[in-house]
Amino acid sequence: MSPNPFVATQLRQLIYYNLDNDLVPNALFLAGRLHGQEPRNPDAAHLLALCNLRLGRLKTAYDYSKEKAWRGQHLGCVYVFAQTCLGLETYQEGIQALERARGLWAGRNYWNKHSEISRRHLPDAAAVNCLLGKLWKASGEVKKAVVCYVEALKLNPFMWDAFLDLCDTGAEVRTSNLFRLTPEMQSYMLHAAAAASHGAAESHPLRAPTVANRSVSHAATPGHDPFNPSTRNGADPGLNFGGSNLFSRLNEGVEVFNEAETPIANLGPYEDNSVGDTGGIPALAAPRAPIRKKNLQSFSADSGMRIPKMKPLPVDSRSKGGSEGPEVSELSQPIGQINHKRTVSGQVSQASGSTRQDPNATTRRSVRLQNANTASKPTRPDSKMSSSSNRDPELKEMREIRKTVRATGVRSRTGTTSTVARVVSGDRKPTEMTDTNTRDIRDSRGSRTTTSTVVNAPQSKAHPNDGAREIEALQILLDLLSKIGAGYFHLSRYQCAEALRAFETVPMQQRETPWVLVQMAKANYEGQRYSEAEEMFRRVKKMSPSRMEDMEIYSTVLWHMRKETELAYLAHELIEADRLCPEAWCSIGNSFSLQREHDSAVKCFKRATQLDPKFAYGYTLQGHEHVANEEYDKALYAYRCAISAEHRHYNGWYGLGKVYEKMGKYDIAEKHYKAAAQINPTNAVLIVRIGVVLEKMKKTQAALAQFTHACDLDPRSALSRFKKAHALMKLRRLNEALAELEVLKDLAPDEANVHFSLGKVYKMLKDKGSAIRHFTIALNLDPKAAQYIKETMETLDDDDDDDDDAYDDDHNDI
Template sequence: MSAKPEIIEQFREVVWYSLDNNLLQNAHFVAERLLAYNDTNSGSKHLLALCLFRQGKCDAALRLTESVRHIGCAYVYGQCCLQLNRCKDGITALENISSYWNNTSTLYDHTDKKRRHIPDAGAVYCLLGHLSSQGGGTIRKSMEYYVSAVKANPFLWEAFDGLCKLGIKLRVRNIFRPVQGMASTDELLRNHIEEEQQNIPPDLEVLDLFNSGGKANFSTKPIFNIQSDIHISHTNENGTPGTPTFGSNPSELNRNGLGGLSFATPTEQSKPLRSRTRGTFDFSKPKVSSRLGNDQTKKLGHSDIANESSAPIRRSTRLLPNASKFTSRFTSANTANVIREREPKKMKSTAKLRINSANSDVEMKDVHSQPGERQIMTSYERAQSERFVLDLLRICGEGYYNLQRFQCVKSVEAFLKLPPSQQNTSFVLSRIGRAYFEMVNYIEADKAFKRLREIDPSRLEDMEIYSTLLWHQREDVRLSYLAHELLDTNRFAPEAWCAIGNCFSLQRDHDQALKCFQRAVQLDPRFAYAYTLQGHEYALNEEFEKAQTAFRSALRVDRWHYNAWYGLGMVSFKIGNNSSAAYHFREAEKINPTNAILSCFVGMVLERENQFAEALDQYVKACGLAPNSALCRFKKAKSCIHLHYYESALEDLIYLKDLAPDEASVHFLLGKLYKHFGNKPNAMRHFTLAQNLDPKASHLIRECIERLDEPEDEVLKPAGEVYKNLDDE
């Protein structure tokens, strides 16, 4: 028995209804019935595979879609390969059917009233980038996929994030800019914007932020066939009709956060912007621009209204009882509403959307539409909205990109350019806290993370950084409370187990801390930060071989994880392998050139090899990056003493005395310098302070006091216990 189209359509509508309402079990059941009824159709396999994938049954979805030449099936197959670490198979499957999705775009086919369930070129390129970056290809190939994704759709933040994680140098303003085929690059809009430029209110004026010349660079040649919001192709590559999704009211878009853009009602829309001469493009009425590339598209006007009553009755409508009466009443009511729209004082909306395709002409009508509802945007409003969203993404992108490049000051400055409502979001607050954490500004980082926990207490992302911040601050009570909260939120989150591990580490219970970090790695084998924390715990237990293994595992997951490079350098430094330590510290410094501690440790390796001049250069650089770092300042003062720059060393130690007043090493060196300059009272005072602060080194300090009147050839001799406090930090 051949499958009937109306029965297939009924099955598909039930499946999409279930998927839209997250009724996955029901969707799976009905999709299985559909495939059994029509097992030769690739679209039926796609629906069942999509249900399986959303239920987390990746193995079953993978077997169902393997070797199926259908863009939807290949896309689900690629997503399953990404989850199952079969990235090369996913890339092969998607590239084999590239002719189905290449140069396609459904950017404006996804609204509250309609959607396209088949991915376009931007989505496929983004998935290919994920597959390639996770082991399926080279870095260059991953970069090409991500670049193609943002060229197809500049709103794909996920592709931009992938480029940042690859360590690619970018110009962010060239990423978030209108692409050819979008409304804001339409030639028809250029004439209108130039004509209306003097009359645009200041709060709606669009500045061209993407060209140095200050004028918009409009292009008329589309590279992707982006459908209009009025006439939209509603069939996919295989002739399967798209399924409309009925969601929230379009009139609620403004208060849901579109940056305060005011959508006009049909009454406002009917008023012309200004008096126009003949031939001027009128933006008071929605029109279809020439960029659509569809010569058969008609304008929504009197001819459409006249043809409504004579349109053929749909097959599904004929199946209903009394279908002819229902159809005639519905059509006449709509026609009356349209006629009333021509009256300027009695305009009402009928929520009518005409969808043209190469094979069919389908109408979607919403009988629940209220008078005055906004149904479509004019091309001018579309261009304004595109520019607004892209400008917002560009500012966020600048902050995020600078953070990925560890340009933390620039990152914070970029995020602070956002409106207060945007700054007070979990994404921005977590990035600001992360930036301050990398700058070793723990006070400001703590403020940002505190605010983040207030507005989003269930957030898990970046909480491993917050727990490490509390570890550095020795806030054991707050750290314990955070770990309990994260564990209550999700016991299977690696961030929660990292926080618990930091709790045990702060209590010097390294064995229990290691168990927690191993649990985090078990939950997410690609969580590089858990490997790094595990390596540090092994190093504290002096299990250096296991520490090196953990750090190398972190680098296999993320080669830009500078903490792992630093950890390998620390292990080499502790076992006396200076050349290996210098190499790993410099690799970490290349990734994060703004970290003062990395520069300081490079100097410490050089100092150990008696290269004091080169070490001093590193310490000067470190002090420039972190002027209030006690370790960097102390190391710089010691190098100056070795090079007989006593005046400079004295200045640094006087400054350091205020930063670290309880450090015996600082007072001891001050006493030595004052003795060299013949200032015996100050020398005696600082020797006494050092002796009080470090009783274990009292025999060394007492010896210096007894020889206060004896001249010394060298101020600084081989360091004893008095230097351990700052040297070992």
């Protein structure tokens, strides 16, 4: 017995159903049955690998998709295989598989083809380029990754993930050039709008079934694919005019009428194939087919009535195909002949039993429509025709449809009469009309103007400027992404002030969201405005109490502000929410570090890096604790792990420089500090450290240049001004040093080192009174340094200019 092919079809439908409803274990079981049913089918292998990937079983998904991916037979298998390679860190295998299958995905574009009722379970070129960029970036090929990300954004400017990764690579980006409508998008939306305005009337006389009926019929159809539907009915405006499933979804159930001069022939609810996987923008509808003359003759014979000769209809070029041919000759029907004949819809029906009629009897509506240029004559109804039509319900329904056609017909060139060609339909069942429209048409048989007005009322729903409004909506979205993207780009380059200004331009309802607030908090943190950063992080926690992302930065902000209670509370709150979250363990480690329990802090940071081996900041914090314990070898290893996890992690480069500085290797420390400053050129602390190592290498003038640059970057930085003042003192530029110290005294009035330095400057200027006064203030502020300060006071009469005093800047760790 041959296998039933519908078994595999039903299994696919069930798999898609479970995947759509996030019932992945069910989908995995059914995918196993499908793979057993069709072991050589690449689609079955793809679904089985996809289900394992959704469940996080990377190695299993890798095994099931590898064979088909290496052969390049199925794009889905290749894409799943590349995703598993990214997770398993076998980057080159994924890159090779995607490049080998380039012919399968190059040129595909599924933008605006996803909706609530339509899916595309295969990727397009933008998605593949984004994944390819991630693989190149992970393998260290940053330039190739940038090329892939840019290509993805060119195809789809809404590919936000590609933009974030592009910024993280350090590439120079102009957001205004990235987030803009592509020519394909503009063309697509204009064509869709044209389809909405010109194609609705052609689908209205024979509309598709209602949404509810379609959903029921699709559910019972074996071959229905909810991700990529293989069938869409002929009245679908998105199908008739090359639109997407989203366009169809937006327009289904809305009665729209066309203003074209000739209705489309053979327009019925027959199902047609949906837009294929070729990508690109769908083409417009094919030209209208001319009306076949034999249909006109068969309809006249079936009507059981004599049709007078008609004059040729004056039509323009757009309706020329429907008016070609000679005049219709007069037809007759034998009396009493009762035969089975086909109606216009193609159904078999009984012909009318009576054909003889009064010469003055009313002609059929279709004839009057075609004879619209002739003058209307008052007529009387024919009782025989009425009784005959009542006995034939199908003919009656067709008459109602013709009335609708007449009502929605297009004016002639003079605008006074309607010239409508006959709709020749292949529909097997006349489409039902709404009760309201039918009642209005029946009540207005005596008034041609009233009928047209009533039926055309829903036409206002299809606005002629819908295309422009769609483009305007897309432009609004792209402008929003451009503003947010500009802020993130500046933040990725540590241009904190520019980032905050960019985020301030975001609309209020979007700015007051957790993601934007977190970016603004990070910008304040990088700018060492810890109070503002804390306030924003507090608002984020109020909006999203379970948020874990970026909470390690929040804990570091609290560490800098020395808020032990708040930091401990945050750590407990995060660990209770998710014990397997690395950010939670970082918060606990910061809490121990603030209490100077460095060993416990190291354990917490190690746990964080175990949970996420790519968590660069966890390695950096671990290195800081090793430096506090003077375990420099372990600190070097931790900082190197941080740089390996993220090459642009400037904190790791700073940590390496600090370790080498403490080890006395100033030249190596300078190189690492400069590498950190190249990544983050706006951080005043990094510039100060470069100046410090230069000063220790006796390069005072170069050090002064670095200190001056640090003061320009952050005029509020007390450390920068203090180091600048000391460099000026070494260069004997005492008045400049005194001016810097006076400014520093206002910034840090309770700092003992500031007053001690002022005393030394006044000592060098031979101002003993001022020197004694500032030495005394320093002695009161720091009694622990009383012996050293007293020794300096005793040497007021000496010319000793030794200023090797230390300034405690350990709290300036990044």
